[in-house]
Amino acid sequence: MPTTAWLTPQFISRLETLELSVRWVRAGHKLGGRFPVNRRGSSVEFxxxxxxSPGDDIRAIDWNLYARLERLFVKTYREEVALSVELIVDATASMMLPGSEKFEQANRLAVSLGYVGLTDGHHVRLSWVTPDRIAASPWFHQRSDLFRMVQQAAAARGGGSISLAEWMRRSASALRFHGGQAILITDGMVRPSDFFRALHVLMVRNLEIKVIQTLTPEELHPASLVLGGTLIDVETGATHQLAYHPAELESAVVEHNESLARFC
Structure with a gap:
């Protein structure tokens, strides 16, 4: 049985007061979601x-306004749509170091955000970046799916290596990513070029992207652990001779993380 001790009634109540931050949306479903979108034409609330613009429904033209301004305007109406929310958790080997806690926390974060999405009336799916197969949950649609999400996250296994961009290309087709919001939870231990290509796969499928980087204190300040020697890449097995001054090592970490942030 997956542990749910962290899902206290108080914590769940706090999640229910939150909403997903969405700046724009290209695709949604009229299924009672709470994300408001302005659409041209007719709906419930002006x-x-x-x-x-050419192609607009001429029935939406306000002819009284045209009589005053001699310019054509259409009425837009506010309606609420349900978004498709993709929660993508990095499950490669680096997420297992220095122990499993980082991966477990990433899964808890995904479940928490998923519940916020369900509370907002959206549709939520979890998937994991793994090298051997495309691991994904079914779609969840209602608050009562919370513990099903917990079970799916508890069953997820990490390890191995795969290009983040390659996983995105494979999964975008297999999982039919299209429209809505994608939230990627990762430690960012990838080459910036691979990271950029991965996010581009999501961008061209009209997904609004958010990235949450999860790092341990040791990963943020590696000079406290190592100043030199041979490093082994846990995902590729490649070895690297390391001979850094502590300030140089700290600066390299900051520069890497900032390069990822600039693209987000």
Whole structure:
């Protein structure tokens, strides 16, 4: 049985007061979600006017406004849509170091955000970046799916190595990523070029992307652990001779993380 001690009633109540931050959306479903979108045409709640564009429904044109301004405007209306929320957890070998706690915390974060999405009325799916197969949960649609999400996360296994961009390409097709929001939880232990290509796969599929980087204190400040010697890449097996001054090592970590952040 997966441990659920961290899901206290108080913590769940706090999650229910939160909402996912969404700046834009290209695809949604009229299924009672709480994310408001302005659409041209008719709906329930009037929102604003927008300049007429070829292809707009002429029934939405406000002719009274045209009589005053001699310009065409259409009415836009506010409606609520349910988003598809993809929660993607990095499960490669680096997420298992220095122990399993980092991966466990990433899964708990994914479940927590998933529950926030369900509380907002959205559709949520969890998937894991693994080298051997595409590991993904079914879609979850309601609050009562919380403990099913916990079970799926508890069953996830980490390890191995795969290009993040390659996993995104494979999964975008197999899992049919299209529209909504994608939240990637990763330690960012990848080459920046691979990271950028991975996010580009999501961008071209009209997904709004958010990235959460999970690092241990030792990973943020590696000079406290190692100043020199031979390092072994846990994912590729490659060896690297290390002879850094502590300040140089700390600076390299900051520069790497900032290069990832600049693309997000």
């Amino acid at each position: 929102a604003d006017y927008a300049p007429y």
